Amino acid sequence: xxxxxxxxxxxxxxxxxxxxxxxxxxxxxxxxxxxxxxxxxxxxxxxxxxxxxxxxxxxxxxxxxxxxxxxxxxxxxxxxxxxxxxxxxxxxxxxxxxxxxxxxxxxxxxxxxxxxxxxxxxxxxxxxxxxxxxxxxxxxxxxxxxxxxxxxxxxxxxxxxxxxxxxxxxxxxxxxxxxxxxxxxxxxxxxxxxxxxxxxxxxxxxxxxxxxxxxxxxxxxxxxxxxxxxxxxxxxxxxxxxxxxxxxxxxxxxxxxxxxxxxxxxxxxxxxxxxxxxx
Numbered sequence: 291x292x293x294x295x296x297x298x299x300x301x302x303x304x305x306x307x308x309x310x311x312x313x314x315x316x317x318x319x320x321x322x323x324x325x326x327x328x329x330x331x332x333x334x335x336x337x338x339x340x341x342x343x344x345x346x347x348x349x350x351x352x353x354x355x356x357x358x359x360x361x362x363x364x365x366x367x368x369x370x371x372x373x374x375x376x377x378x379x380x381x382x383x384x385x386x387x388x389x390x391x392x393x394x395x396x397x398x399x400x401x402x403x404x405x406x407x408x409x410x411x412x413x414x415x416x417x418x419x420x421x422x423x424x425x426x427x428x429x430x431x432x433x434x435x436x437x438x439x440x441x442x443x444x445x446x447x448x449x450x451x452x453x454x455x456x457x458x459x460x461x462x463x464x465x466x467x468x469x470x471x472x473x474x475x476x477x478x479x480x481x482x483x484x485x486x487x488x489x490x491x492x493x494x495x496x497x498x499x500x501x502x503x504x505x506x507x508x509x510x511x512x513x514x515x516x517x518x519x520x521x522x523x524x525x526x527x528x529x530x531x532x533x534x535x536x537x538x539x540x541x542x543x544x545x546x547x548x549x550x551x552x553x554x555x556x557x558x559x560x561x562x563x564x565x566x567x568x569x
Contacts, residue, residue: 303370312340345425372432375425392503410467413459465560475549483542493534
């Protein structure tokens with residue numbers, strides 16, 4: 291018999307997901323192969339998810355709910371599963387970011403995570419996370435769902451101009467990534483600005499940072515190093531960084547001029563043909 295390892299459902303969200311999948315599949319009197327046929331996937335994939343060897347996707351979870359008539363159990367659970375795939379040191383920030391009402395970020399090297407395409411994220415994460423890239427990408431895409439909520443946070447992004455020229459993943463990946471940025475140009479709650487090279491020295495030279503604001507909690511500053519993140523609610527630090535961010539926004543191109551620059555770089559550097567931006 292294949293994949294008969296017993297799971298401890300309390301060990302992790304992934305283990306709980308796998309245990310529930312096995313329990314409900316067996317209650318439906320379906321073999322792994324039979325369920326796989328219904329879901330258009332292999333019995334092996336069902337077995338790997340049931341034994342917590344493979345991370346389920348949201349699409350798989352939605353099909354699973356429909357097949358087993360669970361009332362959306364797996365679609366709700368997969369969010370916890372994917373969140374658990376984020377680096378342990380990053381998870382506290384991800385939880386805070388999901389609760390924020392205002393997010394202000396300056397990015398000196400990369401497109402902000404909430405605005406990355408899956409291909410761009412895959413290229414970034416594959417630099418060192420060779421064994422778990424797909425899981426990390428799925429987790430990042432899941433986290434982006436905070437922008438699709440009924441009441442999403444206001445997101446203000448200032449990107450260094452160098453971000454547009456750094457060919458992460460190659461020409462096609464960058465072309466699609468810049469097109470994705472352009473898709474937010476008229477978004478009511480997302481503002482993307484580019485800080486041009488011509489500015490010279492500026493308050494962001496020490497690196498990227500994020501400022502989070504909440505309805506009822508103190509503001510938080512988040513900075514990141516090689517393999518760790520640091521959050522602080524120190525009022526003096528928040529005050530100083532808020533002034534720095536205001537200066538970065540004032541020095542950056544307007545929303546409209548930023549979109550024009552992004553489109554020009556996309557056309558000249560990555561071979562974009564003029565036309566509507568695509569998400």
